[in-house]
Amino acid sequence: SPARSLPDTIAAVATAPGRGGIGVIRVSGVALASMAQALTGKTPEPRTAGFVRFLDAEGRTLDEGLLLYFPAPHSFTGEDVLELQGHGGPVVMQMLLARCVELGARLAEPGEFSRRAFLNGKMDLAQAEAVADLIEASTVAAARSAVRSLSGAFSDEMHRITDALIDLRMLVEATLDFPEEEVEFLEKARALERLEDIRARLVDVLERARQGALLRTGMNVVLVGRPNVGKSSLLNCLAGEERAIVTEIAGTTRDALRETIAIEGIPVHVIDTAGLRETTDPVERIGVERTWREIQRADVILRMVDARAGSSAPDEAIDAALPAGVERITVHNKIDLCGMAAQRSEVEGRVSVYLSAQRGDGVDLLRAELLRVAGWHAHGEDVVLARERHLQALRAALGHVEAAGAQSAALELFAEELRQAQERLGEITGEFTADDLLGVIFSRFCIGK
Ligand code: GDP
């Protein structure tokens, strides 16, 4: 893999495509002072912003702006890094990038800067992932959580648990040499109590990571109801102040049937099934089919009915066609028209919320109900913005710690389970991560990251 051979010099536009006041090109490699000299005609001063002209091979000015030079190892990647801050137009950025290539750089692959930062020990894998998560965060809460992981809060926690595992392993392995004293020794060392402490910490972090996964990916809500029952009104009301800032995700197109709002910082993807009627129009039909596919991934289905009428046959028909295992909440809207009070009721496990989408009465009850279904009970600061990869590793580590507890009479097996738990945790920070997995993780980053 290229990162393991002698590092070559890579370059990419680091700012988003399109036009902006400023555009930044990032370059990483070895001996970049000479490249800076060729680019600007000046010797760069480390870590000092200098106003320069960026020059082509003939000495003509391509652009003017700021040049930053970070000599290794005190840089994002741990290599020499140059940052060229020019004017943020696509053409001028491409001209500057081409000039860097002329001077020996090659175009960076997606995630290659982060990958180098990881391989050079500037940050661990969980932190590198947090960079990507911060950039992709769609709510304020998700962004805050990503920043905490980025600054190492999650990694530090993994290291503390790992250290406790190592201590315990050393203790047990030392005891293996003195079989006759095993039991007494472990009792004195309170080995099982220490194991239980590790287990409790894993359970706790796993739960906070599960909450974080929710914050990262959000929940899918399908909104079902006849025309005019108040679906659009409810969406507006639920969204409230904090509308999620959601840009288009690569590879998907925006469609009118899907909207993302934020509830307590959790992205809630709401699919309005208004378009789910039978249609013969082929274009409309594609939209309908896509909606049905999204419905299969629903976490909760909101069945909206008019509080004055209760449910009626056409609602039941759509409901019957929806996936069976998914939680359903019946929303009785327009209570203001029949003098009912806002309330939540539960009959034989079927939850109903009575509200007025127009006046907002009872909408907080629905919000709380959605959070309950999602399993959200965290409070901001504790949440770990985890990925599925992290959850799997945490669950596996917990499994080994629990297995160790069950093996406490056979010390060799006990020690082996601890070793495996330690390895699983090491996958999170990247201490025990195979090269091909690294490739997969970093290739999902954008270019310039
Ligand atoms: P949709 O077709 O299901 O999206 O329904 P809309 O949200 O567009 O609402 C249809 C009509 O019902 C609009 O005129 C709304 O103002 C009205 N409406 C929605 N919710 C309420 C409510 O809680 N009370 C009253 N009185 N009217 C409502």
Ligand code: ZN
């Ligand atoms: Zn509507």
